[in-house]
Amino acid sequence: MKAATTPSRVNPVYPFRKPDDFDGRERHYPVCVVxxxxxxxxxxxxxxLRGVDVLLVxxxxxxxxxxxxxxxxxxxxxxxxRLGIGAELAAKGVVWNRGKVFHGxxxxxxxxxLPEEGHRWPAFINIQQYYVxxxxxxxARSLGIDLRWKTxxxxxxxxxxxVRAQVSTPEGGYSFTCDWLLxxxxxxxxxxxxxxxxxxxQSFPDRFLIADVRMKAEFPAERRFWFDPPFHAGRSALLxxxxxxxxxxxxxxxxxxxxxxxxxxxxxxxxxRAMIGPDTPFDLEWVSVYTFRCRRLERxxxxxxxxxGDAAHQVSPFGARGGNGGIQDADNLAWKLAETMAGRAGAxxxxxxxxxxxxxxxxxxxxxxxxxxxxxxVGGAAEALRDSALSLSRxxxxxxxxxxxxxxxxxxxxxxxxxxxxxxPECADFSGxxxxxxxxxxxxxxxxxxxxxxxxxxxxxxxxxEGGTGPERCAGLPVHCARSEGQxxxxxxxxxxxxxxxxxxxxxxxxxxxxxPALVGAALDRARGRP
Amino acid sequence: xxxxxxxxxxxxxxxxxxxxEESLRLDARLILLLANEVGDGDRVLALIEEAHASRGxxxxxxxxxxxxx
Numbered sequence: 113m114k115a116a117t118t119p120s121r122v123n124p125v126y127p128f129r130k131p132d133d134f135d136g137r138e139r140h141y142p143v144c145v146v147x148x149x150x151x152x153x154x155x156x157x158x159x160x161l162r163g164v165d166v167l168l169v170x171x172x173x174x175x176x177x178x179x180x181x182x183x184x185x186x187x188x189x190x191x192x193x194r195l196g197i198g199a200e201l202a203a204k205g206v207v208w209n210r211g212k213v214f215h216g217x218x219x220x221x222x223x224x225x226l227p228e229e230g231h232r233w234p235a236f237i238n239i240q241q242y243y244v245x246x247x248x249x250x251x252a253r254s255l256g257i258d259l260r261w262k263t264x265x266x267x268x269x270x271x272x273x274x275v276r277a278q279v280s281t282p283e284g285g286y287s288f289t290c291d292w293l294l295x296x297x298x299x300x301x302x303x304x305x306x307x308x309x310x311x312x313x314q315s316f317p318d319r320f321l322i323a324d325v326r327m328k329a330e331f332p333a334e335r336r337f338w339f340d341p342p343f344h345a346g347r348s349a350l351l352x353x354x355x356x357x358x359x360x361x362x363x364x365x366x367x368x369x370x371x372x373x374x375x376x377x378x379x380x381x382x383x384x385r386a387m388i389g390p391d392t393p394f395d396l397e398w399v400s401v402y403t404f405r406c407r408r409l410e411r412x413x414x415x416x417x418x419x420x421g422d423a424a425h426q427v428s429p430f431g432a433r434g435g436n437g438g439i440q441d442a443d444n445l446a447w448k449l450a451e452t453m454a455g456r457a458g459a460x461x462x463x464x465x466x467x468x469x470x471x472x473x474x475x476x477x478x479x480x481x482x483x484x485x486x487x488x489x490v491g492g493a494a495e496a497l498r499d500s501a502l503s504l505s506r507x508x509x510x511x512x513x514x515x516x517x518x519x520x521x522x523x524x525x526x527x528x529x530x531x532x533x534x535x536x537p538e539c540a541d542f543s544g545x546x547x548x549x550x551x552x553x554x555x556x557x558x559x560x561x562x563x564x565x566x567x568x569x570x571x572x573x574x575x576x577x578e579g580g581t582g583p584e585r586c587a588g589l590p591v592h593c594a595r596s597e598g599q600x601x602x603x604x605x606x607x608x609x610x611x612x613x614x615x616x617x618x619x620x621x622x623x624x625x626x627x628x629p630a631l632v633g634a635a636l637d638r639a640r641g642r643p
Numbered sequence: 644x645x646x647x648x649x650x651x652x653x654x655x656x657x658x659x660x661x662x663x664e665e666s667l668r669l670d671a672r673l674i675l676l677l678a679n680e681v682g683d684g685d686r687v688l689a690l691i692e693e694a695h696a697s698r699g700x701x702x703x704x705x706x707x708x709x710x711x712x
Contacts, residue, residue: 492667500671510679 117396120326120356123174123242126249128262133286141167141258142453144277144290146265146303148172150181150241151421151438152296153248157195158446160255161568162616164453167290168257169279171264171302175245178398179324181435182238182354186226187523187551188439189233190563190618197247205237206353211335213517215502217342221512225520230599231554232561236432236520238333238354265302268293270415292449293417296442301423307414313407314481316428317367318488320402321374325359325384327394337517339487339502343386348487348517350430351387358397361387362429364487371401404428404484406477412466418445425473427480430487430518437476440524441469447568447616451640461641464531472524479519486516523551526619533613533622533635542605542623552618555600557592562600565592566618570636573614574627575606587632589613615639 133139145156148170156166184192184201192201209226212219225235252259266285267278275293278285295303304311336351338344350362363383365374373379380399388394408425412418421438445465451457489495504511526532526549533548546553554563565571572589575596576582582593596606604612613622613635622635637643644650658666678687 492664493671496664496667496671497674500668500675504672504675508676508679511675514675 117398119397120358120395121242123177124246124249126173126259126261128173128282129260130281130283131260131286133288134283138286139288140274141165141288141290143167143292143294143449144169144275144288145294145296146170147295147297147301147421147423148245148249148259148261149176149296149298149421150244150248150435151442152294153245153252154191154195154439155294155296155420155442155446156257157248157252157255158442159450160252160257161195162447162450164450166257167260167288168252169260169263169265171262171297173261175249176241178400179240179242179354179358179360181241181244181432182352182360183432183436183521184237184239184244185432185436185521185523186231186233186235187521188436189237190551190554191439191443192244192248193233193564194567194618195248196251197244200247201237201239201244204243204355205239206333206355207234207237208333208335208353209235210332211337211517211520213512213515214336214338214341215506216340218506220339220502220505220515230556232563233554236335238352238360240354240356240358241435243355265297265306267306268303268417270417272415275416291416291453294445295417295419295423296421296438297423299422299426301419303417304409304419304423307417309409309414311407311409311426313405313426313477316404316406316484316488317490318403318484319365319367319369319371319374320404321361321363321365321380321383321399322402323361323363323380323384323399324354324397325361325388325394326357326397327359327388327392328357329359329388329392331359339515339517341387344383349387350517363387365401367488369401375399375401406481406484408470408473408477412441412469412473413462418465420445424469425477427476428484429480430483431476431480431520432518433476433480433521436521437473437524440472443617444469448641451616457640458642460530460643464529464641468524468526468529468531471528472526475524476521483516483518525549531615531621531639531641533638536624536631538625539623544603544605546604546612546620546623548620548622550620552614552620553603555603556598557594557600563618566614568616570616570621570639571614572627572632573600573604573606573612575601575604575608575610577608583627586627587629587636589632589636591627613639 143166145152145168156168159166210224212222263279263281266280269276274289274291276289278287333353338349341349347364352360406427412424420441427433448461489498501511501514505515529549570589572591574582574591574593583591594600596608609626611624611627615621621639681687
């Protein structure tokens with residue numbers, strides 16, 4: 113549902129170019145990625161950086177029409193930095209770490225998602241999806257990725273040793289084959305539809321108005337959430353700052369709201385006016401009326417076709433778990449495909465995509481469903497419990513834990529991953545959140561940042577007592593030696609001898625209290641899915 | 644359980660004169676306060692499960708403990 117809006121920015125247009133494939137000779141591509149959203153572009157760039165040639169097709173010819181995904185979580189920023197668009201995101205985005213939750217007029221509590229120093233990236237950067245896509249498209253082009261616009265996938269056929277795909281374009285259709293096809297084509301995935309795969313889950317009856325408003329306002333760069341605010345009685349509201357003096361406003365409308373009616377400017381403008389006060393001039397940049405669903409595919413892999421992002425799973429926006437979950441899908445799959453195609457992996461490596469990302473999707477669905485349930489309680493008892501948690505939270509600190517305005521995206525822990533090596537008994541004394549499966553946490557390292565050193569391969573971190581020197585390689589892998597003091601050592605519980613093995617996606621594969629080439633080699637085999 | 648009769652009477656008394664919605668809210672506040680007093684989340688979840696599982700037990704079913712007679 114679109115209202116009359118006045119976008120301040122004109123998106124770039126990427127013209128259709130007729131490829132050689134029209135000559136009647138069917139071509140073969142190692143990997144085809146379908147969908148040039150943040151997830152598809154991330155997957156394509158990651159694969160290309162790992163030496164895999166990628167064909168990327170998209171039915172459109174531009175970037176996202178609205179701001180859509182605006183909250184990039186720390187893990188996504190770390191992934192995008194590895195893919196090469198960190199500087200652009202840092203220059204343009206709005207950094208935030210803090211949030212406030214209000215009930216009526218009153219502040220219920222404030223939180224800080226990153227209350228410590230020593231990280232390159234903040235808890236979140238807000239930036240419109242169209243900027244992220246534009247930076248990724250520029251990066252993909254600079255890497256020589258074959259990007260084809262106005263190219264709509266119309267069918268796939270699993271041939272056992274590959275996939276045959278048909279596409280349609282403004283100048284007609286053609287077909288090609290690929291070894292692997294990555295469906296990153298969103299909630300209305302044509303790949304998923306073509307395979308007639310069920311996409312099941314929960315629907316929430318409440319409608320929400322989402323508006324981008326352009327105005328000069330003095331609200332700080334923080335997430336603000338209201339339950340039952342004076343300007344929108346009995347419902348919830350959310351405010352986020354974006355670049356270019358644009359503010360995201362999200363208003364709960366209730367289950368009976370008429371989506372067409374509610375998207376009309378004469379309905380939207382008074383709601384915004386009530387929220388921001390009588391004196392601030394503003395323009396509507398983008399408006400949409402939504403209902404939310406939480407659902408996923410039963411399997412994320414079907415033969416040689418993988419599903420990533422919204423094509424595989426859908427969540428409500430509270431917690432920013434949709435886009436950030438999808439970007440982690442791409443991060444998880446790209447290195448596994450590259451290792452497999454280079455002949456370095458066992459069959460179990462590609463199977464681990466589902467073993468790792470289905471539980472991650474379920475965690476995101478669980479959290480975003482619970483947040484939405486808290487905001488839209490159904491039935492007298494649910495409403496009474498919700499309201500009681502809110503009213504108690506004003507006087508009792510414990511009750512704030514129940515107040516759920518969105519549990520914000522964190523990297524999946526990948527607990528129980530088949531690629532992780534279980535701790536030896538000597539590792540029982542490790543303390544802190546880092547463990548096999550966890551995404552590596554950042555820290556200052558040398559003159560830069562630890563995560564910048566984990567730039568795409570299997571790597572070892574080894575703590576020593578004297579000056580942070582030690583072997584340069586072990587079991588064929590590079591060893592980063594570090595002193596067993598300072599922030600890096602404290603975050604990795606680094607004592608002399610402590611060793612961590614990281615995967616190409618910066619997740620921990622194994623850890624020990626010593627550096628043993630035989631143990632490293634065995635953990636490396638396991639992390640590559642080799643028997 | 645010490646002061647059981649006092650507690651039971653106080654619960655009934657607290658609901659006296661409340662309409663259905665007010666009663667629901669009173670119970671909800673009390674449940675959250677009690678959950679906090681229990682402290683251990685696993686124990687609270689087990690108690691919720693226990694209360695839910697016993698919802699079909701008829702009022703006149705024999706209960707443990709001694710009966711009059």
